[in-house]
Amino acid sequence: MREWADLDVEVDADGTQRVAVKGPLTISSIGVIDHQFRELEGNVAHFDLSGVTDMDTAGAWTVFRATRRLGSPIVGASAKSHDLIETVASAASEAPMRPEDKPLLHRVFGEAGETVLEMLAGAKNVIAFLGAVLISVGDIIRHPSRFRLKAVVRQFELVGVTALMIIGLMSFLIGIVVAQQGAAQLAQFGAEALTINLTGRLATRELGVLMTAIMVAGRSGSAFAAQIGTMNLTEEIDAMRTIGVDPVEALVIPRILAAVVMMVLLGFYSIVLTIIGGATISSLTLGIPFGSFLMRIQEVVPTYDLWVALIKAPVFGLIVAVAGCYQGMQVRGNSEEVGKRTTMAVVQAIFAVIVLDAFFAVFFTELGWA
Known part of the structure; x- marks a missing residue:
């Protein structure tokens, strides 16, 4: 039977949250916990990964994305999990998911220029x-x-x-x-x-x-x-x-x-x-x-x-x-x-x-x- 990752959130009197992650953080088990990560808001003291039994690149990216968004540290991570998260962090990019649309005239003249260059190369x-x-x-x-x-x-x-x-x-x-x-x-x-x-x-x-x-x-x-x-x-x-x-x-x-x-x-x-x-x-x-x-x-x-x-x-x-x-x-x-x-x-x-x-x-x- 498939084991799913689980998220345990403890809230202090001042509203500070302590998040503990349990179970495997792999591509086949993070479907539910990914939505829970996205819903986290406010002050999160840390993410405790001591209960994580397994982790792959998809799981490391999910945790890194949540910690980067909330500005929270990671504690209790195993050596494997720590290395994976560091690798994902080093490859992260701030580039927008979709490039900005260039002005209409820029696009028209740019495409026309590319077409002319292709025609010259073809000739x-x-x-x-x-x-x-x-x-x-x-x-x-x-x-x-x-x-x-x-x-x-x-x-x-x-x-x-x-x-x-x-x-x-x-x-x-x-x-x-x-x-x-x-x-x-x-x-x-x-x-x-x-x-x-x-x-x-x-x-x-x-x-x-x-x-x-x-x-x-x-x-x-x-x-x-x-x-x-x-x-x-x-x-x-x-x-x-x-x-x-x-x-x-x-x-x-x-x-x-x-x-x-x-x-x-x-x-x-x-x-x-x-x-x-x-x-x-x-x-x-x-x-x-x-x-x-x-x-x-x-x-x-x-x-x-x-x-x-x-x-x-x-x-x-x-x-x-x-x-x-x-x-x-x-x-x-x-x-x-x-x-x-x-x-x-x-x-x-x-x-x-x-x-x-x-x-x-x-x-x-x-x-x-x-």
Whole structure:
């Protein structure tokens, strides 16, 4: 049966109190006596600890807090209890439990300054990372034997081949949605036949490559960040440096090269599947034969639309790979950082891809490729 600490208070005629503590003063037995200590007021002559059978740090702190508040001495403490109370007293602090709230303007400008400094530090790290990548590329060009062909082929498989199923299904369904919704709107003007123009140009110029880049960012960009981040966390990258292997050359370059090359192929693959999806739904609901839809695509989609898509694709792949690898290399501290950096890699890659797509849209329009 658990033994509880007890408090015995004797009051003299002049109101002076003598407090005697009995039983164990441990974390499991001070629940009641802690409240009694807090309720003590007035003149306390001393705290008698001769009846204490055991004491731990929690009990020592409870007694010290009460004696400090009331200004009363301790008597009858055993050597162990005395040492514990002295240790607790030496570590006591007068600091407030909650820091003072700073003025609003101070907080606003302080947080703004910290944000600016973080952005500058991040920009510095990005520049350093890109510099390391360029140096590694230069070393590989000067020494072709250092090119890791097997690693690149493996990344081709992970980034490209294993993504064919999901990207193909996504593109096919997007083609169905674009054609079906486009036909529903164009039917109001009796222009259902223009569904072919809408589906073909939208898929070729924008949707095919853009949706593929977003899918690759969520699939491969996150994998790059998680893989490299985990290796960073388990000190595998430090081990690579120790044995003379450049981690950028061994881990980053193959992934960047694979993403750049496979984005071109996956983008073209997505365009084809999007058009096939549009042709399928058009043949089923609009009465446009499947073959006629595909033949008409060749007439209404200008060649430069395809070139626009194939120019954007490797740039998107580069952005996705750099974001994933950079965030993976920044992992420090603990496993929570891996998840945080992986999320940042995906968000930054998708945001950068959409911003660049808008830039490309304006740029090619100015070139007359509208």
